[in-house]
Amino acid sequence: MMAADTTVYGVPLSLSARVTGSFAYLTIRDRLPTILTKVIDTIHRHKNIFFEEYGEEGINAEKQAISLLSKLRNELQTDKPVLELTDNFQDVESWNQYLQRQQRLQGDQESVSWFKSPWLYVECYMYRRIHEALLLNPPISNFDVFNEGKTQSFLESSQAVMALCTYLEDIHKNLKNFSKNQLLEHFNKVLQVSLWGNKCDLSISAGQENSQKNSPIESLSSLQPFILVDHSNLVWSTLNSSPGLGESGIKAADRVDIVLDNAGFELVTDLVLADFLVSSGLARQIHFHGKSLPWFVSDVTANDFQWTIRQTMASNHKWMSKSGYQWQSYLKKGVWCYHDHPFWTQPHEFCDMAADAPDLYGTLQKADLVLFKGDLNYRKLTGDRDWDHTVAFSSALRGFGPAPLCSLRTLKANVQVGLQPGQGEKLTSHDPNWMTSGKYAVIQFYNPQSEKFQMTGNVDF
Ligand SMILES: O=P(O)(O)OC[C@H]1O[C@](O)(CO)[C@@H](O)[C@@H]1O
Numbered sequence: 184m185m186a187a188d189t190t191v192y193g194v195p196l197s198l199s200a201r202v203t204g205s206f207a208y209l210t211i212r213d214r215l216p217t218i219l220t221k222v223i224d225t226i227h228r229h230k231n232i233f234f235e236e237y238g239e240e241g242i243n244a245e246k247q248a249i250s251l252l253s254k255l256r257n258e259l260q261t262d263k264p265v266l267e268l269t270d271n272f273q274d275v276e277s278w279n280q281y282l283q284r285q286q287r288l289q290g291d292q293e294s295v296s297w298f299k300s301p302w303l304y305v306e307c308y309m310y311r312r313i314h315e316a317l318l319l320n321p322p323i324s325n326f327d328v329f330n331e332g333k334t335q336s337f338l339e340s341s342q343a344v345m346a347l348c349t350y351l352e353d354i355h356k357n358l359k360n361f362s363k364n365q366l367l368e369h370f371n372k373v374l375q376v377s378l379w380g381n382k383c384d385l386s387i388s389a390g391q392e393n394s395q396k397n398s399p400i401e402s403l404s405s406l407q408p409f410i411l412v413d414h415s416n417l418v419w420s421t422l423n424s425s426p427g428l429g430e431s432g433i434k435a436a437d438r439v440d441i442v443l444d445n446a447g448f449e450l451v452t453d454l455v456l457a458d459f460l461v462s463s464g465l466a467r468q469i470h471f472h473g474k475s476l477p478w479f480v481s482d483v484t485a486n487d488f489q490w491t492i493r494q495t496m497a498s499n500h501k502w503m504s505k506s507g508y509q510w511q512s513y514l515k516k517g518v519w520c521y522h523d524h525p526f527w528t529q530p531h532e533f534c535d536m537a538a539d540a541p542d543l544y545g546t547l548q549k550a551d552l553v554l555f556k557g558d559l560n561y562r563k564l565t566g567d568r569d570w571d572h573t574v575a576f577s578s579a580l581r582g583f584g585p586a587p588l589c590s591l592r593t594l595k596a597n598v599q600v601g602l603q604p605g606q607g608e609k610l611t612s613h614d615p616n617w618m619t620s621g622k623y624a625v626i627q628f629y630n631p632q633s634e635k636f637q638m639t640g641n642v643d644f
Pocket residue numbers: 210214306381384385386387444445479556557558559560562593595596
């Protein structure tokens with residue numbers, strides 16, 4: 184239970200490294216410096232390439248960027264105050280205002296700093312400072328320090344990608360003959376594949392290889408008991424209660440938005456889900472949302488998105504290549520669209536979106552369903568706060584609800600709401616690391632248009 188002094192106006196405090204030994208503390212003490220060291224090493228290993236491309240200017244930029252990043256690592260490890268950003272990127276003002284907001288919240292007595300301020304804020308800030316170190320050093324400003332890991336994760340998952348594309352081809356072949364129940368069965372499978380695809384992120388492993396090697400469809404039944412909240416039936420009924428009629432005669436959503444998380448295998452699982460929604464007639468249009476700068480090691484940027492589709496097209500595997508061409512054609516025809524927005528790479532809780540990024544909120548309001556992939560999106564949905572596990576998902580969203588939404592998330596941070604009474608305690612006694620190991624997952628839904636849904640977990644563990 185939460186103690187009275189752990190809430191402000193009934194809202195629990197943000198998770199923070201202030202709590203020694205907490206996952207936030209260990210992340211900031213151990214994981215983030217490791218990531219920074221790898222970033223420095225990556226830039227250094229590219230020295231010759233920078234020289235070949237830009238001559239002495241490239242070498243100087245490499246040295247300067249490394250020096251800024253070493254300074255950043257030192258600031259982090261010695262809990263120095265968070266500094267204003269100094270580059271010219273579109274979001275600088277918003278970041279600097281957020282720092283002031285954070286300072287007001289903490290009061291004048293204490294600086295906003297790595298171990299004392301909200302974990303969500305300082306972790307996002309680290310990735311933004313990495314970007315600043317490069318932006319301040321043209322000609323290497325556009326260098327994606329995480330690119331190698333993302334491409335490797337895709338290439339090492341190739342067996343699993345082929346298995347998924349073969350499965351998709353089978354669905355395409357038989358689609359016309361499927362009963363509604365068969366369609367539902369496949370819908371659940373592609374939804375769960377996209378859910379478990381979220382296991383493969385590189386920031387939880389501090390950049391260590393973390394690809395998918397087994398056949399994703401075959402693993403699903405053994406993973407089922409680890410889904411703590413499963414609202415997939417509500418997702419299905421939302422798609423089916425939308426006004427349009429799809430090709431197969433079932434009701435179709437006009438638009439599904441997918442807020443992407445990681446590149447590599449997870450992105451392929453999202454593309455497979457999007458393909459299924461469109462080809463089955465469950466949705467007419469898919470809008471993907473990615474990041475406008477390299478983020479949390481493996482998050483999807485526009486470049487990763489295009490690269491993944493090109494690689495899929497170029498495969499020697501017949502069904503993989505066919506899928507790639509299909510995806511390219513969806514993009515050309517506008518059936519699929521890709522967007523990015525600076526808000527996704529800012530530190531705000533999503534309940535701030537309507538006020539701080541009204542254009543993005545307005546965009547999401549056009550969707551019949553918004554799928555939020557991954558752990559970081561879940562942290563932002565719930566504000567990364569120390570919620571009691573039985574608090575309803577709708578309450579933790581604190582007014583955020585541009586459209587019916589669903590989080591597809593494997594648990595990698597210690598925030599989880601919407602569980603049954605006793606479920607969290609049972610999990611803790613059984614497996615103390617259940618919230619951070621990536622072993623458990625949720626498919627958690629909220630429909631702002633029908634407040635009557637009970638947003639508590641429905642799976643007895
Ligand atoms: O890729 P995801 O699922 O958003 O996970 C991001 C990861 O970064 C973290 O923020 C930890 O640093 C965790 O929440 C999670 O491990």
